[in-house]
Structure formats: C-alpha cells, structure tokens
Amino acid sequence: MSATGTMRRVSLRNLAGHKVRLILTVLAVVLGTAFISGALMFTASLQKTFDTLTESTTEGIDVVVTADQTTGRPLPLALGDTLAAVDGVDRVAISTETTVVVAHDGSTLQTGGAPSFVAPWYPETDQVGPASTIVEGDAPVGDGQVALNTSTAEEHDIAVGDTLTVVDAGGVHDVTVSGHYAIDIDGGGFIGLLMEKDAYLATFTDGSTTDSFSLAASPGVTQDQLADTVRAALADAGVTGVDVQTGQQSADEQADAIDDALSFVNYFLLAFGLVALVVGTFIIANTFSMIVAQRTREFALLRSLGASARQLTASVVGEAVIVGLIGSLLGVAAGIGLTKLIYAAIGSTGAGLPDTGLEITVSSVALPLVLGVIVTVISAWAPARRAGTVRPVEAMRSGDLSSASSLRGRTVTGLVLLAIGVVAAVGGVLLDSMGTGPRAALVGVGALGVLLGTFLVSPALAVPVVPAIGRILGAPFGAVGRLAATSASRNPRRTATTAYALTLGVALVAVFGMLGASMKASITGFIGDTVKSDLVLYGPSDGSFPIPQEVLDTARGVDGVTGVAGYGLAPVTFGGVASDTAVTGGATGFFDGDPTITGDVTAVDGSVTLDEPGVIADATVAATNGWAVGDELPLTSAVVGTDTRELGTVELLGTYEPNQLLGAQVISWSALEPYVDAGEFGTGLLSRPQLYAAFVDGSVDRDVLADRLADAVDPYIVVQVLTPEEFAGQQAVFVDQMLNVLYALLALAVIVAVLGIVNTLALNVIERRQEIGMLRAVGTSRRQVRRMITLEAVQISIYGAVTGVLVGLGLGWAFLTVLADEGLDTIDVPWGQVIGMLLASGVIGVIAAIWPSVRAARTPPLEAIAD
Template structure:
C-alpha cells in the first residue's frame, strides 16, 4: 500500500518532484556521457589500431626501456631497439609470407591551402612511406607519390586542409622547407581521430626518417595462420636479435595503451560528475525536507490508521527511489545524446570519430544505481524526520517538526573550519604540503556547509541591510523569509557554495600562475626576442637558426634544444644549450661552481635538484641515451655549476656539443631560439626582419618579453575555460535548486501570500519579495564558497614555490563579477516562482489548507 501511495504522490505532484528529476537527469547524463564517450573513443581508436596493424606478424627490436614501452601510445616498438630494413628482404623469401614491409614513418609539418600549418599544436601530422606492395594501401583519386616532390593525403586531411589532388603546397621535414604537389588521395577505411596522414614515396621517406637503414617495425603479411607465420619468421631470423610477435599481440598492446589513456580521461571527467551529483544531493535533500514538512498532517493520519514508522520511512524513501529511477532513465538517454552531439561538434573541428556510441548493460546499471542511491541517501534524513510524527498529531490544527538547536552544529562546523585553517597554514610551512593543503581545503568546505545554518541569520541581516533601507517593505519581508528557516537557506546556498568554491580557487590559481609566469619572464628573460614553434614536437627547423643569426642587427642567436633520455636512472626531458644562453639570454644565478666549466661533458643542475640528489660540483651523473638504432649508450656528465634559473624548465642541462655528439639527430629538437640584438639596433626594424626570416615556416613566431607573457597567459586561460565549463553543470544544478526551493516555499506559504495580498500588497511587490529572497540566498552561497576557495588557493604559491609558482594574485575584479553574477543568477532563478506567486488568486490562497 505504501508503495502505491509513494507512486501516486510522485504522479500527482509533478511540480514538487520535477526539479529533483531534472537534477538527477543532469548528473546521470554526465556520468553516462562519460562512460559512453570512453566507449566511443575506445571503438574509434580500436578501428585505427586494426587498420594500422593489420599484419599477421611483426618484427621489432629487443626491449631496452621498459618505462618508454609502458608509457607509449599505440607504439608497439616504443622502448625497443630498431631493426635493419633489409631484414624485410629475407622475410619475403620465407615460405608462406606474402610480403614484408618496413615501417618507414615520422612527423612533418603540412601547409594548408590557406598558408597556415595543419593542426599546429593539435593533432599530429604523420608521414608514411608508401610501399606499392602494401595490401592495406588503397588509393582513391590520383596516383601514388613518386619522388621527393609529391605527396598523397588521406580523405580527411584533404578536407581539413582544403587541398585537392593536383594542389601545390609545402611541407617542413627534417628542418627544411620543401615544395610538393598532392598527387593522390589515400583511403584507410577508418577515421583518423584528427591526425593528418601524409603519404611519401618509400625512398623519400627512407631518406627523411631512416637514413641509417633501420626502422622500428617490419609488418609481415601472410595467408597462413598467425601462429604459423610467427613460427616461420622466428625460425628464419633466429640469432638476429629481434622479436617476432603475432599481429593480434601488437593490436592488443596498442589497444591496452589507448585504454590506459582513456581511463585517465574518464576518471578526470567523473570527478566533475561526482561534484555535480554531490551538489544535486543537497537539492534533493532540501526538496524532500520541504515535502515532508508539507505532508506532516497527512503522515500523522497515516500513523493514526496504523502505518508504522518504518512504513512511513519506506514511503518517503520510495518516492526518492522513483525520482531516481525516472531521472536516471532520462539521464541515460541524455548522456548518449550528449556524446552524439559532442561527436558532431568534434567532427566540425576536423576530429572525426568513427566509433559507435554503445550503451552496454554495465553503464545502464551504474547510472541507475547511482541515480537511485543519490536520491535515497539524500532523502533518508527527511524520511526519518517524517517517520517520527506521532499519530495524535492528526487531531491538531497544525503539525510541525521540532527543530534542534543550531548551537551544536555551529560548534562542530566551527571546529572543522578551525582544523581546516590550521591544515592550510601548516601546509605552507612544511615540505611537500600539497596533501595537507587538500585536506585543509576539504575540511574548510565541509565545515562551512555544517556551520552555514548557524550563521545564516547574522549573514543575511548584513546582506539585507541595503534592501531594508532602500526597498521597504520588500527588503524586510525577504530577509525575514530567508532567516525563517536557516537550514533550508543553508542547504540551498550550500549547493552554490561547492561550485563557487572550486571556481574561486581556479580563478586565484590561474591569476597566480599568470603573475608567476610574468615574474619569471620579466626577471629571467634577458634576450630581445625569442622564436618559438606552434608545433612542439617538430620544434624550430635547424636551418632557421643560421638564418636568424645572419640577420642584420643580430648579436647572437642561442638555440635551446631538448630530448628525452635517462638521467641518474630517471627518464625525463633534458635541455641543451651553449654557455651564452645562460650568460646573455636568460638570467642565471650561480650558486656554486662556475659557468666556465660548462663545456664538453660539463653540466648545469638546478639548486633544488642538487639538494634532493645530494649532488655537488664535480659529481658525475650517469646518463643513458638511445642511439640511432635505439640501443642504450651509457655516458656520464660532470656537474660544472649548480644554478638558479627559474625560467628554465627541466633539472639537468648539458652542452650543445655533448648533446649533438651523443643524441641522434632524429631525437634532437630545437624548442626555441633566443635572439640578442646588437647595441643601438632598432628593435622594431629587427623584429620585422626576423619575422620575414621565419615567415615561410608558418609555425614559427617571433616574440618579445610581453608577447611571451601574453602567450603563456592565454594557454592558462584556455585551461581555465575548460575547468569553468566542467564546473558549469554544478552551477546549473545549484540554480535549479534555488528555483526548486522558492517554488516549494511558495506552496508552503500560499495562505501567507493570500493574507499579504488581502492587506494590500501588489503583485509586483510580492514578486519583488521572491526575487529578493533568491538574490540573498545566491549571494550568501557565492560569498561563502568564494571565501573558502580563495582562502585555500591563496596558500598554493607558498606550497608550490619550488615549482616556479611563487606569486599570489587575487583577481578581485573577477571575484566581484562572480558575486554580481550570483545576484543575476538569483534574479533569473526567481522569475518562475515569482510569477507563480503573483498569479495566486487571493481567495484561493486564503482558503488553502
């Protein structure tokens, strides 16, 4: 019987439960969308893997770097030695082998029809050596490229670049600019997920990417079963120091690397989904608290006719479960629709995803269980309060639940906040205080949510002072209504507190990061200009350095190289440069030793790294570099000086001479070039000259100190926009919570509204009261959340100062705008409840029970 009553109550009062359903829909749509997005991405990359590694067997080198192999992305030869290309000829002769094709590939920069670089800074441009014997090679229009002056492009790349078969364009490969003609269209039968694919003549590709005659992989195609093919090739190549693996093994390894990456992405997104659901939990709890209060007499009647407390509890929880089921079902559909929409948007930006958007049983179960659990848990406390109504209350004119005093809650919340503040302060005074800072921030936010009902009245009185003074009787009535039920107000504002605490922290973090970067550039940048590449993996072409150095008015051009290899057993990025870079282009403080020793195998080490490692001047550091064949070569470098150079990334720096002698050309990348002008040179004219030098290379940009600061700040802002977008859902849910609370509050106060209208209050005045209530709640939540977020984020520069993040900047203007925006949000959220209140017929309202 109680189950039927629960369903009937939900069905007959859609307004009461509608917002809760919407909250669940939004949260579950985020959860379902995350799982479906991962499944679609997995399907897309699975198709790419199946297409790229369609062979029956693969020949690769021996494993020399387990870390590189484990962290690779769709590269079954990562961390392995290279294999001689001419092994393919030997494999061709094996019985049962149709063809063996060496994988000659690399990266280059492709110029689009509009003269800009294809996907600079985005998806890579991959160059493939095309073997006419390759059974996976399919050609659409045109012909295969022949010679170094022709290229072929896949269908999607042709569309993205607006090039056509026969178009003339340019590529940058091996640091050189080449004029080429598009000779044909490649067809791979699957989406490339945004990557641009460029086909080259095999001999040309070999010249660019395998000049030493070694490759990372040889594909073996055979009509025989995989196991037989692997056995035959293994037997024929015994003693050649290579590994032969089945095609399925390669596909499985590549797929596993993709799944690892997608796991990180989905976990990141699920964190924001969890935030949205937690915020939604506040709204649902508030909704059921108000609904239980409105049904107290009905519940008392049920108790009087024999319903037990357990049955009453089950009835309320049953309503919550129904809301969860309905919201979850709609949210599942919304999540799938969201992914389809996202796929269409990404396709418009050139990242076509061919994978299906599956909706498996596990996703449905997780979504439904999550939605129902959030609703049931949120409604548990209101249900427990309702179950305590005594049967005798059915005979009373009015029934109410006795509220507990807020003193204990205020004390507990205050203690939590004190503990949070103590943890935040302590985090600034210990090494590696990040975890302590996070714990302190969490304690502060939870403490604020706990103490919020106890501080609602004094804070509201303060916030309402302007309204009380300038807007009578609207201001006093609105303030009294907000303070009437501090628990309800705190719960409604709490949802906004969570979202804006995170937004406020992100804003301070971004502003502080921008200020830290500006400080580093201002104090550490001594050069007049720096040339950077929009394509990080391609870097600055080597031939450009000489052209820049030869430009009139240039006193020096200092290239900054980078590569990845092991230093003291740890893999990481290592920078290389000449001594002039740290003497004349980048501000450097020598802590011990001398820059004079930075020659040959000399090395520079940052002060913090030297302290952590226990290194001193003269210490020899072991390094392991992979040669052109990916064979590890053990070397050592000698610390010449320990320095402080905040604008330099990395930890250990080597000389250009040592770098070029020990690191193969294919692994050497020029990150940037620092330009110093001759004394008395017109910098404006010099910049124009340098711009002309780099203009043909498209991806290169000449920057001065201000440009560099702005460039880095723009990148920080892009990350901030993504965070704002992900946190936006929690803000939307908080807004719905305000709407919901006001709407239910108006139902609860129907008779009171009728009395106000009867004694002369106009509709506009009544609407103004509702709007003022909404604004007070919104601003209360915004101020509380921003206070916590800003407070915690303000400690970050002290905690992470060794990482170069040492400047605190509080964007007061942006924070003020957020509070103003919160007021506008309150205004918008109040529109429907205010209209509803104003339209209540006076006589009906007076007779409302």
C-alpha cells in the same frame, strides 16, 4: 485492502497530485545521472572506435620487428633485406612516420588534435598492412610528390597537382600532390601524406635507420610460426637488440595503451556526474525536508487514522525510490543525447572520429540507475524518519515547524569540525619539515573538515548574516525589501542548505582560480627574471611542435641580429643525471649557441658559453655529484623510459649559479651532433633531439628586428617571433586550457545550485500560498510579489557565494603555500574573478527567481486565503 497497499496508493496519488514538485526533484537526479551515463557511453563508444581503428591499421600485418627497449637503438635499414630472406616472409615494409605541419595556399591545415604525418608509400603489390589505393591521380614519385588521403583532400579542397608546404623538425619541403588515396577507415581530421619510400627515407629520416619493420607471412604460415622463424633467423645471423612480436600482440599493446588513455577520460567525465550528484544531494535532501514539513498535517491525519511511524517513513522512502528511478531513467536517456553532443562538439573542431555507432553498455545503464536511486533514498532518509515522528495532534497545526527546532547541537558539531579542519590545514602549512605529499594530505583533511563544518554551522551563521544582506539589498525597495529580508531568514536550515550548493561550487572555483593565477604568475615571473634576450623564436602556441634546426642559421643571417642561441631537449643524460625541472621535463636541455644570450647566466667556475663541445651544470648539482670542471662524464641515451645505453663521454666545461631556464645541466649541440649524424637516435619525434625555441639579440630597434625576423622565418610556417613578455604568456597558455576544463566541470555544480534555488523558492511559494494571498488581498501588486521573491533569491545566492569565496580563498592559500617547494613560489589571488563571482551570484539569484516569482505573483488572493 491492506494498510501497506493503502499507504502505497497515498504515496502515488501524492506524487501525481504535485507534478511541479515531482519535476523539480527529478531534475536534480537527472543532471547527475546524465553525466555518469554519458561518460560511460562516450568512453565505450570511443573504445569501440579505437578498437576498430586498431584492427584496421594492423590488418594484414603478421609480424612486427622493433628495436629492443633495453637498447633503444634504432634499426638499420639493411635489416630489411635480412628479414625479407627469412623463410615464410612474403613481404617486408618499413613501418615509420614523421609528424609534420602542412600548409596549403599559405594557410596551415588544422587537424583539431588529430595526427598529421608523412609515411613511406608502397605499390599495392608490396604493401604490408591496410591497403592504400590511389583513387585519383598517380602514385607519388621522388621527393617532390606525395599522395594525400581523400578525406583531407575533400575537407580542404586540395586537388591533384596542388602544392603543399610540409614542415618537420628538419626543415621546410614543398611537395606536389600526385594523387589521392583511399583507406578502409578515413576521417577524424587526420592528414596522411605518403611519399615514395626511398625519397621519404632521404627527406624525413637519417636515411640509415628506421623504428620498425612490418612483415606479411606467406600463404599457409601463421603469425606465431612466422614470429618463431624470424626470431631464430635473427639469432642465427647474430642480430641483437630487436623485439619480434606477432601482429596480434602488437595490436593488443596498442589496445592496452588506448585503454589506459581512455581510463583518464572516463574518470574525468565521471567526475562531472559525481559533482552533480554531490551537489544534487543537498537539493534532494532540502526538497524532501520541505515536502515533509509541508505535509505535516497530512501525516498527522494518517497517524490519527492508524498509520504507523514505520509506514509513514516507508511511504516517504518509497516516493524517493520512485523519484530516483524516474530521474535515473531520464538521466540515461539524457546521457545518450549528451554523448551525441560530445561527438558533435569534437566534430566541430575538425577532429571528428570515424562513425562506428553509439555503444550502450550494461554498466552505462545500470550504474546511473543504481547510483541515482541510492543517492535519492539517502537524501530522503532523514526527512522520511522525521515524517514518521509526526504526532496526530499536529494535524491541528499549520506551517513549517522545522524552523523552530534548535540549532545548538548542529552548530556545536560544526564548530568542532571547523576547528579541526582549520588546525589540520594550518598544520600542513606550518610543518615545512614534512614532505610536500604529507603536508598536502594534511591540508586535504583540513579542507574536508572545513567544508563539513561550514555546512553544519551555516544555518546559525545565516540567522544574523542573511537579514543583514537582505536589509542592504532591500533598502531601495521599502516594505517589499523588508519583507524579503524577513522571509529569507525565517527558516535558516532551508536557507543554508539551499545556499550551500552554491557555496561548494564557488569555493572550488576560488581554489582553482587561485591555483591557475599562481601558476601563471610563477611561470611568467621566472621567465621574466631569466629571459632577457630581445626576441624569442618559438613554435606553435602550445609549444608541442619543434622548430626546424635551420631556423637558427636563417635568423643569424638577418641584418641587425648580433646573436642567436637555440634551446631544445635531448633524450640523453650525462654523469647519470637528467635535468629535473618543469622546463625540461626530465630530459637534458641543449643549446646551439651561447646560453648567456637568454639573460643572467652567472658562471661559478670555468666557461658557460658552450663555444666548444661539452656540458655545463648547476654548481650545486655539480658539487652534489662530485663533478669538477674538466671532468669527462659518461653520456648516455635515454630514448625509452629509464632504459639507457652509453654513447661516450663529454667534458664538463663550467658551472653556473642556479638558473630556472637552464635547469640542472645543459649540453652543447656540437657535443650531440656527431651522435645524431651517426644515427644513434631513432627517427620518431620524441626519440631524437628537438629544437623548441631560439633566443635572439640585435643591434637595432626591437620592433624593426621583429619585422625582419618575421619576414625571414615566414617560410617555416610554425615559427613565431615573440617578445620575452609574449613568450612568457605562451608558457602560461596551458594553465588557461587546464582551468577552462576544470571550470566547465565546476559550472555544472553552479547549474545544479541554481536548480536548487529554483526548487526551494518554488516549494516555498507553495508553502506560503496563504501568506502571499494575504499580501495580494491587502494591496500588494504582482510586481511587488515578484520583486520580493527575487530579492529572497538574491540574498540566498549572495550568502552562498560570500561563504564560498571565504572558504575557497582560505583553502587555496593553504594548498599553494604547501606547493611552494614544487615551484609555485608566487601566491596570486584573482581579485577580478572573485568580484565577478560575487556579482554573478546576484545574477544567479535573479535568474533562479524568474519562474517561482511569476508563479507567486499569479496566486489568486481569495483562493489562497481560503486554503
């Protein structure tokens, strides 16, 4: 047999003979590749699901006529008659829907994020698009009846004849379920109500316009032919401001939009896998370093028998390839399970997706395999080269010689990188003349330098720090505690590498924890400074759904209320400028009532009470644009992105000192109302002015007033009565939601770090078999051995966590200081979270030590000494 074949057999037998070591190393690969594979499978499955949904919702639609985006003006209903008269058109249907909240028996029906809407009902002979068939009861008639999709009826136990309360931006409507209807793909938690067409238009739209029309072609007419005919007919009739697409083109646009949305999901889920692989890299590298150190005598014997350095290096790399391949294959299998778990989790929220089957693509299998093997080989490369440098004479030595090598070069390099990182981060903080982007990039470069420098310096730092931690922790345990402190500091390289996986996870948690705490403090701070009204009427907890405009009149009629001002957003600009604040999101805020109810709105010139049609503006913005009180400013609609159209002019009534709630400018509802009544805006939720909050002052005790308002607005379902403090808390909810997702990502890093500690301790126990046997032989009990190993794990965990907290707080401070100009003017350190992480690190150490400590305690003394 050739030398290469012999070495291959040695490698395979080595792997087979050390199953525990193999399993621990493979697990580090499995975690990373499982998330990457799962991410690709999940997004591929989602893509298949949404493609199926798109096909089903556009089936039977040959041409779609919508408003031209250059105008944004909604289409008049009368255009439907013009389209119906075009040669080749068989049927025409209004294609629009209204987002609503639905309640049954006093309880709001939850969709888990799926849509809830009302749309027009057409008899089967007049339908355009997917068929909706009444399977129980009757078709809806008039504005008091709706048909309900069968999946919602079954899930919420809604029978024919039941009454539903439907709330939209226009008000509250009580309707009766006349029947249940079935569609091709029903499910996913959505609520679909269908109302007779004319009744729907009168109840849920302005009654004169729509967003689009769907057309069905006569037999023998293709989509392209019909689209050309419709374009020509509309041009001949002088109709402008419309966009004509084939049904396939419309479906393709929807598919592209879904692709864009899913790409974010894909990137986010892939981040889970990459974090696991990055942290896992340290574990794999540490594992192979320990394996090479423990096999020094074996390698030396192989060298003495004629094996070359290249063959030994190739042998270790070959083992890495096998480990990477096995781990990656298992990761792909785990990815399938993970994808099914994600679908089950989505289903548990009530927002399940139609079951179109798991989609396993070539990339979802090949990419994890390639990445897993590459990462494993890269991690094993340095230890493999060290294996090749083993000399035959070292066969007579025992133990791990890696701890004896000098740390000087590594430490100097680390200090240089650390210094560069600190200088870059501080430079980003101090160079406030630069823009936020360049400063943040500079801090990002600094963060990379700090993290790399910390990794390289960590072994030298561990030499004094870990024994100090060990002495403090081990003091109550006497000799066992002293042994643990000595053992943990015996190989600082190994200790530092093991701890760094936890350091990285804790540092990221600390950075995002500071970001979240500071965002919440900034939000609650500015609301606390600006909102001084007694109470606030607000929509659902996330603030995404508007409250009905009639809530204002209801609140004004409550005994004890002295003033009500409603705040909302309108898709308009005036003077060519839109509000540009976190509150308005680029649209223009409007008030129905006196804005000064909200608190300290200080007039600079003119009146800011908006008691007549007009606008008010921030004095600085007005001066910058050359506006003066009394000027007539052009009012334009911005329904679709940056495309605008002129509506008219509006008078500047006054200016005010900078106010975070009001933003750059505010328009009165009385100035907008004529354009709303004239149908100048579309019927969609985002294309017309929407009311989001109402500020209320009263002349009675606040608790009494709150009870009265709660009773008055109870029929509206979606309206909450909040104190200003509670209102501020609601604004910060989205921060918690964002952080929960990020913490889930970072928890994976911590899980992998725990695996790394388990891995290191388990291999350490194997390496120290003789030592542990001697301790057992001289009278150390199994309990004491378990305690010693546990204390070692806790020392490593605390060292990693403390380092991570210091790095995270420093980098967090630098990033937040740079972001001060973007509204994050309050830097808040979540000390409770920091202390919790340090305490949790001790628990992590205890958990990680359970299996290795039990394994160590079971070491047979005589057999171990004889090894």
